[in-house]
Amino acid sequence: MKILFAFLLLTLATGVASADEYTFNVHRFCDIKLKTAKDDGHVEIKIHPKAVPEIEIVLQSKLKRVADGSFETPHGTRFTLSKLRKAIIHMHNRMINSGDWLLTITGSGAEYLKLKKKLVPISAFRTPDPDLPASANNPEMPDMTYYGVNENAGTAD
Numbered sequence: 001m002k003i004l005f006a007f008l009l010l011t012l013a014t015g016v017a018s019a020d021e022y023t024f025n026v027h028r029f030c031d032i033k034l035k036t037a038k039d040d041g042h043v044e045i046k047i048h049p050k051a052v053p054e055i056e057i058v059l060q061s062k063l064k065r066v067a068d069g070s071f072e073t074p075h076g077t078r079f080t081l082s083k084l085r086k087a088i089i090h091m092h093n094r095m096i097n098s099g100d101w102l103l104t105i106t107g108s109g110a111e112y113l114k115l116k117k118k119l120v121p122i123s124a125f126r127t128p129d130p131d132l133p134a135s136a137n138n139p140e141m142p143d144m145t146y147y148g149v150n151e152n153a154g155t156a157d
């Protein structure tokens with residue numbers, strides 16, 4: 001009985017540990033939340049304006065792992081995660097577009113174009129910052145590139 005209990009506990013703990021949650025604060029009133037698991041995940045992008053009580057859900061979709069660190073919606077919008085060696089901090093108190101994870105959103109279909117139209121105009125800290133590493137100021141980076149944190153690992157330093 002003890003062996004069965006230990007096996008179940010280990011199996012369940014492994015499944016829980018394999019799911020990660022990432023938060024990317026695009027702007028003070030907009031965030032991207034990714035939940036990833038071994039083979040799939042979920043993405044939710046919300047805009048919650050200060051003056052308007054309603055939350056606009058820009059995207060809510062299942063994700064399928066297509067490569068290591070890359071997940072895709074059923075409509076072909078790709079979310080690629082990369083761990084940075086050092087956190088990029090634009091704003092300590094609100095952690096807007098800050099963290100030690102880089103998220104790049106790419107695609108070409110209607111879903112991607114809708115996201116780009118909504119997110120790029122409101123993205124905070126998109127201008128080059130001389131105090132940040134060159135990788136953070138790379139003009140070749142796509143418009144839909146954001147910094148955030150892995151919630152399972154705590155906040156970035």
